[in-house]
Amino acid sequence: GAGVSxxxxxxxxxxxxxxxxxxxxxxxxxxxxxxxxxxxxxxxFLIYFQGNSAPDKSGLPSDRFSAERTGGSVSTLTIQRTxxxxxxxxxxxxxxxxxxxPLHFGNGTxxxxx
Amino acid sequence: xxxxxxxxxxxxxxxxxSLELGCNYSYGGTVNLFWYVxxxxxxxxxxxxxxxxxxxxxxxKGFEAEFIKSKFSFNLRKPSVQWSDTAEYFCAVxxxxxxxNLFFGTGTxxxxxx
Numbered sequence: 001g002a003g004v005s006x007x008x009x010x011x012x013x014x015x016x017x018x019x020x021x022x023x024x025x026x027x028x029x030x031x032x033x034x035x036x037x038x039x040x041x042x043x044x045f046l047i048y049f050q051g052n053s054a055p056d057k058s059g060l061p062s063d064r065f066s067a068e069r070t071g072g073s074v075s076t077l078t079i080q081r082t083x084x085x086x087x088x089x090x091x092x093x094x095x096x097x098x099x100x101x102p103l104h105f106g107n108g109t110x111x112x113x114x
Numbered sequence: 115x116x117x118x119x120x121x122x123x124x125x126x127x128x129x130x131x132s133l134e135l136g137c138n139y140s141y142g143g144t145v146n147l148f149w150y151v152x153x154x155x156x157x158x159x160x161x162x163x164x165x166x167x168x169x170x171x172x173x174x175k176g177f178e179a180e181f182i183k184s185k186f187s188f189n190l191r192k193p194s195v196q197w198s199d200t201a202e203y204f205c206a207v208x209x210x211x212x213x214x215n216l217f218f219g220t221g222t223x224x225x226x227x228x
Binding site for chain 1: 120146148150157158159160163165204206208215216217218219220221
C-alpha cells in the first residue's frame with residue numbers, strides 16, 4: 001500500500017481482556033517497529049523486527065505483551081489480560097532496514113482499557 | 115542503554131519568533147540523529163537527519179539542526195516560525211553499534227500563536 005496501515009484505529013476493551021493490534025507495513029520494507037505513545041511519555045520503544053525475527057524485544061513492558069511478524073510483512077501486537085495502564089496509542093513504523101533509514105509511521109491504534 | 119532528553123515540554127511562541135528546541139542524548143559512540151514532527155491529527159514524519167559530515171543539517175520547511183558532539187546535543191532551530199509549525203517535535207537517536215532500533219525523546223509540543 002501507499003503507507004503503513006494499522007487496525008483498528010480505535011479499540012475500547014474491558015480490563016482483563018486480550019487485544020490484538022495489526023500493522024501492515026509499506027511493501028518492501030524489511031524493518032518493522034512498534035512504539036507506545038502515552039501522554040507525557042513520548043514514544044516508548046517496544047519491539048523491532050528485521051524480516052520475521054525480532055533482534056530487540058527489550059522494550060516489551062511485561063510478559064503480557066507479545067508480537068509476531070509473518071511472511072516478512074504483517075505484524076500483530078498482542079496484549080493479554082489488559083490493564084488500565086496499557087491505555088495508549090500504539091504506533092507501528094516500517095523502514096527499508098538499512099541503518100538510518102527513516103521510519104514511516106502509521107496513524108496508530110488508540111487503545112482504551114476500561 | 116541509550117537515552118534521549120528533550121528538556122522543553124511545551125513551547126509557546128508568536129509568529130516570526132525564532133525557535134530552538136533542545137535535544138541531548140547519552141551514548142558515547144557514533145550515532146545517527148533525527149528529528150520527527152507530528153502535526154495535529156497526522157502521523158509522525160521525518161523532519162531531518164544527521165549521519166556524518168557537516169554537523170549543520172538542513173531539513174524541510176526551513177528547519178535546521180546542529181550536531182555538537184562535545185555536548186551530545188542535536189538542537190532544532192528555525193529562524194522564524196509560522197502558525198503552521200504548531201506540532202509536536204521528537205528527537206531520536208540510533209547508535210551505530212547497536213541494533214537498528216531508534217530511541218525517541220519525550221517530545222516537545224510547539225504552539226505558535228498567530
